[in-house]
Amino acid sequence: MRSLFFPAVRWTVSITFLAASAVSLAQDRNPLAGDPKAAKAGEYEFRINCALCHGLGARGGGRGPDLTRAQKKHTRSDAEMFQVISNGIPGTVMPANGTNGQGVGMTDEEIWQIIAYIRSVEVKAPPKPLGNVARGKELFYGDANCSLCHMVEGKGGRLGPELTSVGGSRAREAIIDSVRNPSRRLAWGLTEATKEFPQEYESVTAVTADGKEIKGVALNEDSFSVQIIDANEKIHLLEKDKLRSFQKSRESAMPKYDADVLSDKDLEDIVAYLTSVGAK
Numbered sequence: 144m145r146s147l148f149f150p151a152v153r154w155t156v157s158i159t160f161l162a163a164s165a166v167s168l169a170q171d172r173n174p175l176a177g178d179p180k181a182a183k184a185g186e187y188e189f190r191i192n193c194a195l196c197h198g199l200g201a202r203g204g205g206r207g208p209d210l211t212r213a214q215k216k217h218t219r220s221d222a223e224m225f226q227v228i229s230n231g232i233p234g235t236v237m238p239a240n241g242t243n244g245q246g247v248g249m250t251d252e253e254i255w256q257i258i259a260y261i262r263s264v265e266v267k268a269p270p271k272p273l274g275n276v277a278r279g280k281e282l283f284y285g286d287a288n289c290s291l292c293h294m295v296e297g298k299g300g301r302l303g304p305e306l307t308s309v310g311g312s313r314a315r316e317a318i319i320d321s322v323r324n325p326s327r328r329l330a331w332g333l334t335e336a337t338k339e340f341p342q343e344y345e346s347v348t349a350v351t352a353d354g355k356e357i358k359g360v361a362l363n364e365d366s367f368s369v370q371i372i373d374a375n376e377k378i379h380l381l382e383k384d385k386l387r388s389f390q391k392s393r394e395s396a397m398p399k400y401d402a403d404v405l406s407d408k409d410l411e412d413i414v415a416y417l418t419s420v421g422a423k
């Protein structure tokens with residue numbers, strides 16, 4: 144009996160050893176790299192877990208960047224990509240695995256499948272910039288008045304969201320849509336660790352007990368209070384039950400820039416500027 148059993152145990156030990164070394168290799172390199180079946184499975188996983196933000200085909204969406212760009216901001220190697228997909232990117236809406244209403248989250252193998260898929264759709268050449276960065280910067284702080292409400296790299300207004308990273312975190316088409324149709328999809332505010340979902344930049348109008356009207360954007364809100372920033376960047380902290388009225392609207396506080404106000408070419412220059420800042 145014993146002599147029969149003993150070799151079986153040895154066999155198990157050596158298999159365990161092999162598996163352990165395969166795992167440590169997998170930390171650096173995708174074990175499924177270049178496997179078309181894995182990429183296909185990854186495409187399916189991607190559609191369920193990621194396309195909501197990164198768009199179908201990974202070409203970018205309203206809330207996440209284009210992942211077909213060869214030049215990525217946070218991730219170069221497969222290992223870095225594995226980290227980002229597992230842990231998310233703190234301070235941004237990029238979620239950690241399993242925190243996006245997907246139940247228990249993806250297995251390591253599924254994450255590697257997704258990485259195989261992303262690599263398979265990557266465009267190898269860096270994209271040609273469509274607009275003129277220097278001119279876009281001039282317009283942003285000048286004629287187009289964007290800096291009245293938006294800050295980029297520490298300069299500009301505060302009514303609208305900070306735009307330093309928008310070029311790296313959202314697709315080009317999505318930025319263009321935010322300028323042409325601000326109310327279609329309101330920007331998300333800062334993600335706070337205490338909040339499950341980031342708040343949107345809703346426009347609000349409050350009338351205080353003594354009849355003063357305050358219009359602006361809600362920076363923060365809970366059941367009892369609301370913090371509003373008005374067009375002069377004054378911040379009001381109001382207790383809701385002391386207000387005469389309080390209304391929220393999904394009409395953006397940002398003016399709609401039609402093509403007769405801002406030409407396609409000017410807008411392309413501004414997007415080129417934001418993209419160049421966002422890629423840093």
Ligand code: HEC
Nearest residue numbers: 192193196206207208215216217218228235236237257312
């Ligand atoms: C709720 C929206 C959202 C979801 C869902 C989401 N992402 Fe992201 N992801 C983002 C945002 C936003 C960023 C950019 C963060 C930044 O730089 O500001 C990002 C960044 C990334 C990056 C880094 C890109 C770079 O330039 O380095 C990778 C890779 C990535 N996401 C992969 C995924 C994958 C794979 C999934 C699905 C498993 C996923 N994301 C799900 C929003 C999302």
Ligand code: HEC
Nearest residue numbers: 287288289292302303304318321325329330344395396397
């Ligand atoms: C009067 C103030 C104001 C001006 C001027 C303004 N914006 Fe905005 N912008 C806002 C506000 C408020 C929001 C948030 C609500 C929304 O998404 O529309 C916003 C949102 C955005 C967003 C979406 C950001 C995100 O994270 O999704 C982009 C992009 C943007 N603005 C770009 C621009 C550009 C480019 C210009 C100049 C051509 C400009 N804005 C001019 C107030 C302004």
